[in-house]
Amino acid sequence: MxxxxxxxxxxxxxxxxxxxxxxxxxxxxxxxxxxxxxxxxxxxxxxxxxxxxxxxxxxxxxxxxxxxxxxxxxxxxxxxxxxxxxxxxxxxxxxxxxxxxxxxxxxxxxxxxxxxxxxxxxxxDRPALSALLPTLGDNDLVMLDLGANTECDAQNLVQFAVMGSAYARTVLDIEKPRVKLLNIGTEELKGTDELKEAAGLLRDADYLRMRFDGFTEGDKLSRGDVDVVVTDGFSGNIALKTAEGTARFVTDLLRRAFTSSLRSKAGFALSRPALHLLKVHLDPNNHNGAVFLxxxxxxxxxxxxxxxxxxxxxxxxxxxxxxxDITRKISEDLDNFRAHAFHDGDEA
Known part of the structure; x- marks a missing residue:
């Protein structure tokens, strides 16, 4: 260190x-x-x-x-x-x-x-771009990939999950992060073949220092019920830009509403402390810094x-x-995953 x-x-x-x-x-x-x-x-x-x-x-x-x-x-x-x-x-x-x-x-x-x-x-096989997103929970959310890889297979997604959980343990101080795959639904039958295969591999990898909790949808990202969300870079970048755009939309809408009349301006004065907290929470500068893992x-x-x-x-x-020493932590988790995968392959 x-x-x-x-x-x-x-x-x-x-x-x-x-x-x-x-x-x-x-x-x-x-x-x-x-x-x-x-x-x-x-x-x-x-x-x-x-x-x-x-x-x-x-x-x-x-x-x-x-x-x-x-x-x-x-x-x-x-x-x-x-x-x-x-x-x-x-x-x-x-x-x-x-x-x-x-x-x-x-x-x-x-x-x-x-x-x-x-x-x-x-x-x-491929590095991933990871960053923290704000949530309503007790801690931020680690999300990857956010644009480095537009297409990913199941092995890529599993590797992203390993790297993302190591990142969450480091920056969020969570001993066993909750990990989910971004999908179009939470049901096991939904999603691409790559997502289904990755989910199966992660469910079997209960020896890793993470807790795989299945799938999540885009509208659930801010709820705070997951620590690491894994996806391909194409979907991840769209999700990130949508979240940033929504944050700007909300703040601009509130600004317009509070300047529309004298009564609204009076309401703004009373609401200023709460609005300041909202601004701090949504400010992208407070979550700046994406890591190439x-x-x-x-x-x-x-x-x-x-x-x-x-x-x-x-x-x-x-x-x-x-x-x-995030690189060492990722390396140790990968060695653990490969060792178990090789052992399971031998048994099969």
């Missing part, structure tokens, strides 16, 4: 770039003095931002004028990754110069570069439009993953 994580920051990623990435690191450092940062990108833009934050004194800048554009195709990004801020940050993890990388840049490019540089862990190294994706507070949260996620 690394007590003093060194985080490689792609300072050129995100909608704003160095200003937000550096300010986010300053917030994270102010709350956690044991964090260390290396910034990758244009020094002429990064240095003035670092000068604004005394708390970041000692942070290093690794200069490059090359960066990955938000519109760049993954295939194009891979070809010139080595000299870009994103590629350099990921390679710092590969070379052991940093414990984790954080970027707010192009998601497809980030996944492609990370997968090529870090490779997938033994026993993992299944790689031989840690990479965290910050939302491109995240504020400095959101970037700080993504950094905190990265630091937590490092300190809790």
């Amino acid at each position: 690394t007590a003093n994580p060194r985080i490689a920051i792609d300072a050129m990623g995100g909608d704003v770039g160095p200003a937000t990435m550096v300010a986010g690191a300053a917030i994270a450092r102010g709350k956690d003095a044991d964090l260390h940062f290396d910034f990758y990108g244009d020094e002429s833009l990064i240095a003035p931002e670092l000068a604004k934050h005394a708390v970041l004194e000692g942070a290093q800048i690794f200069h490059t004028e090359e960066s990955i554009a938000a519109t760049e195709k993954p295939s194009q990004a891979i070809r010139r990754a080595k000299g870009t801020s994103m590629g350099m940050a990921i390679n710092a993890v590969k070379d052991g110069k940093a414990d984790a990388a954080v970027s707010g840049g192009n998601t497809g490019a980030l996944m492609a570069i990370a997968k090529l540089a870090l490779r997938t862990m033994s026993g993992i 299944g790689l031989n190294g840690l990479v965290v994706k910050s939302h491109g439009g995240a504020t400095d507070k959101g970037v700080a949260n993504a950094i905190n996620v990265a630091a937590s993953m490092v300190r809790n």
Whole structure:
């Protein structure tokens, strides 16, 4: 376990770039003095931002004028990754110069570069993008895959469940997370063949440190009755974007309602404390930081439009993953699953 994580920051990623990435690191450092940062990108833009934050004194800048554009195709990004801020940050993890990388840049490019540089862990066919979603329960929800893999077979889904439960044990401190597969219904007969096969494999894997509870539907994600939801990246990304859009719709609808008349404005004044709690709960910056699970190294994706507070949260996620040695936990669970699967195959 690394007590003093060194985080490689792609300072050129995100909608704003160095200003937000550096300010986010300053917030994270102010709350956690044991964090260390290396910034990758244009020094002429990064240095003035670092000068604004005394708390970041000692942070290093690794200069490059090359960066990955938000519109760049993954295939194009891979070809010139080595000299870009994103590629350099990921390679710092590969070379052991940093414990984790954080970027707010192009998601497809980030996944492609990370997968090529870090490779997938033994026993993992495909890495998955995982993040925390707010719920009405006592803790957030871990969901994966959120867009890394549009099509998945049963083995992929089982591997996602293993990785997601290890993630939940780390960030949510749940000893045996409740795991469900996202489906069009909760009945065992519903869903694709891949979902049904994955469900069967997970039901038999009662030796793993998770509790498989069958299927869940999209409208149940926020109820708080599950800790890990597993799906393919196509469905997961749609579910995530729908949830984010619904949150914005609710807040905009409330804002419009409370400004429609003098009586409504008076009601707003009385309801302000409750509305503040709602805003905090739905604010995506409070849940920012999606993790690429299944790689031989840690990479965290910050939302491109995240504020400095959101970037700080993504950094905190990265630091937590490092300190809790998430890669080792996933590896141990996979070894356990493979050992039992091999033994059961022998008996058969």
